[in-house]
Structure formats: C-alpha cells, structure tokens
Amino acid sequence: MNSIIVSMVATAGLVVSGFALAGDMPAEGKAKCGACHSIDKATMAPSFMEISEKFKGDKDASKKIAASITMGGSFGWEYGNMPARGLGANDAEIQSLSKFIAGLAK
Numbered sequence: 001m002n003s004i005i006v007s008m009v010a011t012a013g014l015v016v017s018g019f020a021l022a023g024d025m026p027a028e029g030k031a032k033c034g035a036c037h038s039i040d041k042a043t044m045a046p047s048f049m050e051i052s053e054k055f056k057g058d059k060d061a062s063k064k065i066a067a068s069i070t071m072g073g074s075f076g077w078e079y080g081n082m083p084a085r086g087l088g089a090n091d092a093e094i095q096s097l098s099k100f101i102a103g104l105a106k
Contacts, residue, residue, distance in 0.1 A: 024039075025039055025048075025100075026096055026097055026100050028089060028093035028096060028097055029048070029097050029100065031087070032086045032087045032088065032089040032093060032097075033086050033087070033089075033097065035087070036082070039104070042079075044079060044080075045077070045079045045082065046077050046079065048100075048101045048104055049104050049105065051065065051101050052101050052102060052103070052104035052105035053105045055102060055105075056105040056106075061102035062095075062098045062099045062101075062102040063098070065098040065101050065102055066094050066095055066098035068082075069082075069085065069086060069089065069094045069097070069098065070084065070085060070091075070094055071084055072084030072085070072086075
C-alpha cells in the first residue's frame with residue numbers, strides 16, 4: 001500500500017512539473033516553434049532543454065541561439081533543417097526566446 005502511495009505522489013509531482021514547464025514557455029515559443037520543439041522532450045527537433053544544455057556555461061549562449069534561429073539549419077543535430085526564423089519569428093521574438101532557452105539549463 002505504501003508503495004502505491006509513493007508512486008502516486010511521484011507521478012503527481014512529475015505531472016505538475018511538466019505543466020509548470022509548459023506553462024512557462026513564452027507565447028512566441030508556442031506559436032512559432034511549438035510545432036517542432038517542446039521544452040523537455042525531443043520530437044521533430046531537439047527540446048529547448050537539450051539546446052540549453054548544449055550551450056550551458058557559455059556566456060554568449062543567448063546570442064548563439066538567436067543567430068541559429070535567425071539563419072536556420074541543422075546545427076549538428078540529427079534532425080532535419082530548421083527553416084530560417086522558424087515560422088516567421090521577428091527579431092524581438094527571437095531575442096526573447098533565445099534568452100528563455102539559454103536560461104533553462106541553469
């Protein structure tokens with residue numbers, strides 16, 4: 001019985017943390033990038049968390065991520081090429097999303 005309760009509590013914690021992560025994604029991330037990217041799971045593209053981990057500790061991470069979003073490409077990932085500016089993100093959206101992604105792995 002105790003193991004069932006522990007499992008239920010652990011599962012509830014994972015569900016709640018998943019909702020918190022999804023809720024924290026900026027609107028431009030959902031609208032412009034959400035078709036291929038998610039915060040914590042690789043789907044058609046690397047997760048934002050994987051991208052953040054790749055640049056962890058790099059003081060220029062946000063700038064590098066913004067440059068990648070702007071020009072598009074595969075960036076050494078095993079997925080297909082990302083179109084330049086994703087689904088039409090403007091410079092302000094790219095800057096905001098780049099800072100968000102870079103900050104995930106802290």
